Amino acid sequence: MNQYTKAVFSSNYVEVTQQSQQPIIGRSSSGGRKSFSTQSTENYEANLKTSIRRAKKKIRRLLECNFTDSYTFLTLTFKSTGEIDITDIKSCAKKFSAFKKRLSYYLDKHNLPKFQYIGVTEFQDESRQGAIHYHLVCNLLDIPTETIQELWIYGFIYKSPATPDPTNNEKMAYYLNKGIHDHRLNGNKRYFHSQGLKQPIPLDIKDSAEFHKVLDKCEPWLTQNEAYHSPYTGETRYDTYYVKNVKELIEYAQEQ
Numbered sequence: 001m002n003q004y005t006k007a008v009f010s011s012n013y014v015e016v017t018q019q020s021q022q023p024i025i026g027r028s029s030s031g032g033r034k035s036f037s038t039q040s041t042e043n044y045e046a047n048l049k050t051s052i053r054r055a056k057k058k059i060r061r062l063l064e065c066n067f068t069d070s071y072t073f074l075t076l077t078f079k080s081t082g083e084i085d086i087t088d089i090k091s092c093a094k095k096f097s098a099f100k101k102r103l104s105y106y107l108d109k110h111n112l113p114k115f116q117y118i119g120v121t122e123f124q125d126e127s128r129q130g131a132i133h134y135h136l137v138c139n140l141l142d143i144p145t146e147t148i149q150e151l152w153i154y155g156f157i158y159k160s161p162a163t164p165d166p167t168n169n170e171k172m173a174y175y176l177n178k179g180i181h182d183h184r185l186n187g188n189k190r191y192f193h194s195q196g197l198k199q200p201i202p203l204d205i206k207d208s209a210e211f212h213k214v215l216d217k218c219e220p221w222l223t224q225n226e227a228y229h230s231p232y233t234g235e236t237r238y239d240t241y242y243v244k245n246v247k248e249l250i251e252y253a254q255e256q
Contacts, residue, residue, distance in 0.1 A: 005205040009250050010064035013169075014220070014241045015057075018208060020234030048186070055180055055190040060173040061200040062118050062193055063137060068164055072141045073172065074117075074148070075158040077124075077133040087130040089121060089188050095154050096134065102151045113139060118193045122179040130184070135176055137162070166223060166242050203253040214252045218243040 004022050008015040076096070078086040085091050103115055117138035124131045133155075140148060145159045162168060180190040205211045220241040227237045243249060 003208060005208040005211065006202065007205055007211070007253060008061065008200050008202045009246060009253075010061040010200040011068055012242050012244070012246045013061070013064035014215075014243055014246065014249065016205075016211075016215075016239045016241070017236065019230075019236040021232070024232060052181060052190065056173075056177045059118060059120070059176050059180075059191050060169075062197055063169060063173055063176075065198040065200055066116060066118075067137055067139070070141055071162050071164065072136075072138050073160045073162050074136045074138055074140060075133060076136070076152055077155040077157070078131055079155040080131070086132055087123070089132065089184075092121075092132045092134075099152050099154075103148075106147070106151060112143075114194075114196075115139070116194050116197065118176070118191065118197075120176050120180060120191050121185065121188070123182060123184055137172060137176065166221065170223070201250060203250075205253060206256045211253065211256075214249055215241070215243070218245040218249050 003018055003020060005016065005018045007017075076099070078084075078092060078095070080086060084095065100115060107113065107115060115138065117136045119134050119136040119138075122133055122135060124133055140159070141161060145157070148159060149157050162172060176191070179185075220243045222239060222241055224240040225237070226239075227235075230236055
């Protein structure tokens, strides 16, 4: 079998995908993204699932790449005042942008690091009838809760410290991802983040067997393994690891 192997490195978090078919590269003759009206319902649903799956992976990768020290889990809520429609994504996004400006001014004034974050939009149903709130992983650990509350003038906040380790990161990624399936997010960003974040490193692996030998030397801890068949990738295996010496593994993969 002519196996294709790819690894994605997000700090010490490593994803390895092995598939029996080479990836399909190319676009339709017309190019660009097809509108819903030109897609069958089946294709639309399949593309939607793919989009959500990619969003989940990207959230986890950005978390692992950028928040390797203690960080803050922050929730921003909107109170009903009649000033804005707190169920409307665009209206709430404008308020979040205004909050970022006030926060940036505060951080600059006090010579503090720029605001770094990964965020998701969720809808609070039941008693609040779809009111929007934001969940963020960010670097505001040393900013007093009272200060953030004063800068976020649209409702209440919840702030909690978090320690990055495999177990906590798995829980945090799950919590951030639990609402991105919501149909009300269709056509909008399923997650958002600050500019300048470190990005994961994807690499094609030429010799899978040799790569796994080097991986075994880096004290890997297997956190997920999944095998499935896809009409696009064939027999596919997807594994995730935490490794202690990721630098050696990346250097080997880059030198292939």
